[in-house]
Amino acid sequence: MNAKDFIRAGIPLGEATRRATDFICKFILAGGDKTRLHEEVVAIVANPSAFLGDALRGDLAKALCDAPPPPRAAPVKYRQWGAGLEHEAVMQMERACLLPVAVAGALMPDAHVGYGLPIGGVLATDNAVVPYAVGVDIACRMKMTVLDLPVRDLERHPERLTRALEAETRFGVGATFKNRRQHEVLDADWNISPVTRQNKDRAWAQLGTSGSGNHFVEFGLFTAQDPIQGLEAGTYLALLSHSGSRGTGAAVCDHYSRIAFSQFPDLPGELKRLAWLSLDSEAGQEYWAAMELMGRYAAANHSLIHQHVAENLGARVLLDVENHHNFAWKERHLIEGVEREVVVHRKGATPAGAGVLGIIPGSMASPGFVVSGRGNAESLNSASHGAGRVMSRTQASKTFEWKKVNAFLREQGVTLISAGLDEVPMVYKNIHEVMAAQSDLVTVLGRFDPKLVKMAPHGERPED
Numbered sequence: 001m002n003a004k005d006f007i008r009a010g011i012p013l014g015e016a017t018r019r020a021t022d023f024i025c026k027f028i029l030a031g032g033d034k035t036r037l038h039e040e041v042v043a044i045v046a047n048p049s050a051f052l053g054d055a056l057r058g059d060l061a062k063a064l065c066d067a068p069p070p071p072r073a074a075p076v077k078y079r080q081w082g083a084g085l086e087h088e089a090v091m092q093m094e095r096a097c098l099l100p101v102a103v104a105g106a107l108m109p110d111a112h113v114g115y116g117l118p119i120g121g122v123l124a125t126d127n128a129v130v131p132y133a134v135g136v137d138i139a140c141r142m143k144m145t146v147l148d149l150p151v152r153d154l155e156r157h158p159e160r161l162t163r164a165l166e167a168e169t170r171f172g173v174g175a176t177f178k179n180r181r182q183h184e185v186l187d188a189d190w191n192i193s194p195v196t197r198q199n200k201d202r203a204w205a206q207l208g209t210s211g212s213g214n215h216f217v218e219f220g221l222f223t224a225q226d227p228i229q230g231l232e233a234g235t236y237l238a239l240l241s242h243s244g245s246r247g248t249g250a251a252v253c254d255h256y257s258r259i260a261f262s263q264f265p266d267l268p269g270e271l272k273r274l275a276w277l278s279l280d281s282e283a284g285q286e287y288w289a290a291m292e293l294m295g296r297y298a299a300a301n302h303s304l305i306h307q308h309v310a311e312n313l314g315a316r317v318l319l320d321v322e323n324h325h326n327f328a329w330k331e332r333h334l335i336e337g338v339e340r341e342v343v344v345h346r347k348g349a350t351p352a353g354a355g356v357l358g359i360i361p362g363s364m365a366s367p368g369f370v371v372s373g374r375g376n377a378e379s380l381n382s383a384s385h386g387a388g389r390v391m392s393r394t395q396a397s398k399t400f401e402w403k404k405v406n407a408f409l410r411e412q413g414v415t416l417i418s419a420g421l422d423e424v425p426m427v428y429k430n431i432h433e434v435m436a437a438q439s440d441l442v443t444v445l446g447r448f449d450p451k452l453v454k455m456a457p458h459g460e461r462p463e464d
Contacts, residue, residue, distance in 0.1 A: 001020075001024060001037055003087075003091050003094075004091060006021075007095070008074055008075070009038070009041050009042055010045045010074075011045060011064070012064070012268065013095065013098075015066070016060070016064050016067040019060040020041060020063075022059065023041070023056070023057060023059070024037060024041075027040065044061055044064065048060075048064035049061070052065070071267075072102070075094050075097030075098050075105075076102045076105060077097075077105070078093060078097050078105030078107060079378045080106075080107040081106070081107065081108055081438050082107075082111070082437040082438075085107070085109075086113055089107075089113045092114065092117060093105060093107045093111070093118055096121065096130075096274055099274055099276065101126050101127070101276050102124070102126075103335050105121070105124065106379045106380050106382055107120060107122070108121075108384040109384050109434045110348070110384035110386055110387055112390075115132050115273050116130070117274065118348075119347060119385075120384060121133070121348070121349070122345065122379065122382045123347075124342040124343065125276065125342060126342060127278060127279050127280065127343070128276040128279060128343060129276060129284060129287060129291075129328050129345070130260070130274055130276045130277075130345060131256045131260055131277070132253070132257055132273045132275075133328070133345035134253070134328050134345055134347060135348070136249070136254075138245045138249035138252060138253060138294040138326055139245050139291070139295040139297070139298035140245075140348075141244060141298045141322060141324050142325075142350075142358070142359040142385075143240070143241050143302040143303075143305075143321070144222065144239065144240045144320075144322070144359055144370065144448065145238065145239050145306045145318075146222055146236045146237075146238045146317070146319035147239060147310060147315040147316070147317060148316045151236065151237050154237060158451075158452060161219050163312075165417060165452065165454045167312060168309045169209070169309070170209040171209070171211070171418070171454065171456040172212050172457065173211070175206065175209045176205045177205075177208060180204055181207045181208035183208070183304055185207075185297050185299075185300040186200075186204060189293075190293070192293060193255075193286040193289060195248075195251050195290060196248065196252065196293055199251050199252075203297060206246045206247060206248070207297075207300065207304065208308070209301065210241070210242075210243035210305070210456070211246055213393075213422075213456065214242065215242050215243040215455065215456065216241065216364070216419075216454060217243075217305060217454050218453040219240075219450075220448050220451045220452070221236070222238035222447070222448045223446055223447050223449075224370075224446040225446055228370065228446060229319060229357075230319070239309055241305050241306065243298070244294075244298045245301075248294065248297065249298070252290045252291065256277060256290070260275035260283075263277075264276075291328065295324060298324070321357050321359055325346055325348055325349055325350055325385040326347055327345075327346060328344065328345045330344075331343075331344050331380075331381070344380050344382075346382055349383065349384065350371075351381065351382065352375070352379065352382050352383040352441050353381040354373055354381075355372055355375075356381075357371070357373075358373065359371070359448075360384055360386060361431075362428065363387055363423075364409070364414060364424070364453045365409055365414050366431045366450075367447050367448060368386075368431070368447070368448040369445075369447055370444075370445045370447075370448065371383065371442035371443060371444055372443045373441070374442060376441050379441050383441040383442045384434055387428040387431040388434065390427060390429050391426070393422035394422075396421055396422040396423075396426075397421045400424050400426065401421075405425075405426075413451065414452075416453050417452065417453060417454040418455055423455055
């Protein structure tokens with residue numbers, strides 16, 4: 001038995017789960033029949049007081065008597081895509097589905113451990129929003145523009161494209177432009193919450209910039225298999241970016257997460273980061289409005305990056321595709337046979353409703369894909385947001401060295417302008433396997449192959 005089995009047997013999170021693990025070890029060491037483990041645990045859960053004096057079972061029985069009941073007797077239904085996912089990422093999804101406000105879920109094939117909800121987790125709730133199920137980098141976003149520049153410029157004039165990226169982008173924690181960018185998002189109502197009001201100047205200073213970690217701006221080759229929104233099938237030079245709402249979005253998450261935590265002091269430790277805000281509450285309404293504003297702000301950051309790079313190069317945009325992740329939407333879904341409005345959190349997951357365009361990147365040396373959603377109800381109309389990590393940032397920095405990485409990138413035809421060792425291609429899953437695992441969620445319309453890649457310099461701590 002493992003942690004998932006414990007949850008489904010009705011063992012509360014926390015001390016009772018730890019005691020259940022101890023009991024299994026003792027039971028096996030004492031020569032107990034492994035095939036009877038589930039039966040033994042279920043019997044103790046059903047009547048713990050009957051086992052309080054039992055030398056082998058007493059500690060688990062006492063923990064069960066002392067523990068508060070789990071928020072739900074069993075997790076709400078969710079489906080997992082992909083195989084070999086991190087056990088802890090699956091357990092984070094399992095625990096999220098225990099929330100009393102949870103009504104459905106899904107786990108994407110790029111899933112890995114996050115704060116509260118795993119990256120790649122999709123959670124539908126009833127009239128409630130979970131700040132950490134949205135994520136720290138609210139409205140993190142992908143955007144691709146196809147430009148009318150010759151494809152051969154990637155080989156003949158890479159220095160010109162590099163200069164445009166260097167001039168029109170900024171990366172890293174606290175990155176700003178000396179001459180601030182302008183965008184209509186600054187005319188929005190930033191007084192909708194105390195956090196957005198206090199951070200408006202900070203947001204303005206960082207307008208049009210990118211964060212650190214896995215955020216990037218890159219040039220590459222985009223190959224459209226079929227016509228896409230007026231763009232004929234063929235191969236083009238394109239610009240792709242990934243970033244979010246910068247320091248202001250993180251401040252919104254921090255403020256409202258603290259409020260949510262304070263409202264549920266008795267929530268088990270394993271569920272603490274999944275504390276929620278009712279949308280009927282003042283704090284819930286404030287957070288929702290701030291989240292929506294951060295969505296507009298993240299979109300503005302990308303818009304300015306693409307606008308200024310295109311202007312720098314004198315290029316015209318032929319196609320524009322973009323999508324959020326790390327966001328929550330009010331949508332109608334079929335829940336237990338009844339269509340109803342729910343709040344769908346997609347933390348590191350791409351909206352994939354029927355016909356909805358999205359972008360799923362790979363790594364700095366593997367392709368990304370423009371896709372059309374297939375509207376799969378079991379995934380709550382969602383798909384992965386990338387390849388997904390297989391290694392922590394700390395382990396990556398200990399494992400790899402630039403000499404070998406740069407040799408590999410040269411073999412792949414990729415020029416790296418800047419990045420950290422924690423973002424090298426080897427820390428990500430095979431994007432082709434991820435895409436194969438979600439062929440029922442999206443249809444591939446085109447492929448983007450990175451050629452000139454700019455990320456935050458090595459040493460920058462991640463914001464996402």
